[in-house]
Amino acid sequence: MPGPSLVYILIAIIVLAILAIFFIFVRKKTGEKQPSRIVVIALFLVIAGILFGEDRLIGYSLIGCGVLLSILDIYFNRRKVLSHNRSGLFLANPMRQC
Numbered sequence: 001m002p003g004p005s006l007v008y009i010l011i012a013i014i015v016l017a018i019l020a021i022f023f024i025f026v027r028k029k030t031g032e033k034q035p036s037r038i039v040v041i042a043l044f045l046v047i048a049g050i051l052f053g054e055d056r057l058i059g060y061s062l063i064g065c066g067v068l069l070s071i072l073d074i075y076f077n078r079r080k081v082l083s084h085n086r087s088g089l090f091l092a093n094p095m096r097q098c
Contacts, residue, residue, distance in 0.1 A: 005054070009051060012050065013051075016047065036073055036077075038069050038070075038072065038073040039069075039070065039073050041066075041069060042065075042066040042067070042068075042069035042070040042073065043066065044066075045062045045063070045065050045066030045069065046062070046063050046066035046067070048062045049061070049062030049063035049064075049065075049066060050063070
C-alpha cells in the first residue's frame with residue numbers, strides 16, 4: 001500500500017485536473033482572453049514545486065520561480081494597460097470628458 005504522502009499527491013493531481021477541465025469549459029463559454037505563455041509556465045512551475053515538495057530546496061525554488069514569473073506578467077500587462085490609457089485608446093470612464 002502506498003504511503004500517505006503519495007495518496008495526498010494523487011488526490012491533489014486529480015483535483016487539479018478536474019479544476020483545469022472545468023475552467024477550460026467555462027472559459028470557452030464566456031469568451032475571455034487566453035492566459036499568456038508566461039502564466040502557463042508559472043502555473044506549471046508552482047504545480048511542479050508542490051509535487052517535488054519533499055525536497056525542500058527544489059520545491060521552494062520551483063514555487064518561487066513560478067510566483068516571480070506571475071508577478072512579472074502582472075507588471076508587464078499593467079504597463080501595457082497604462083500605455084493605452086496615456087495614448088487615449090482606453091479610458092477607464094468613457095463618459096468622463098478629457
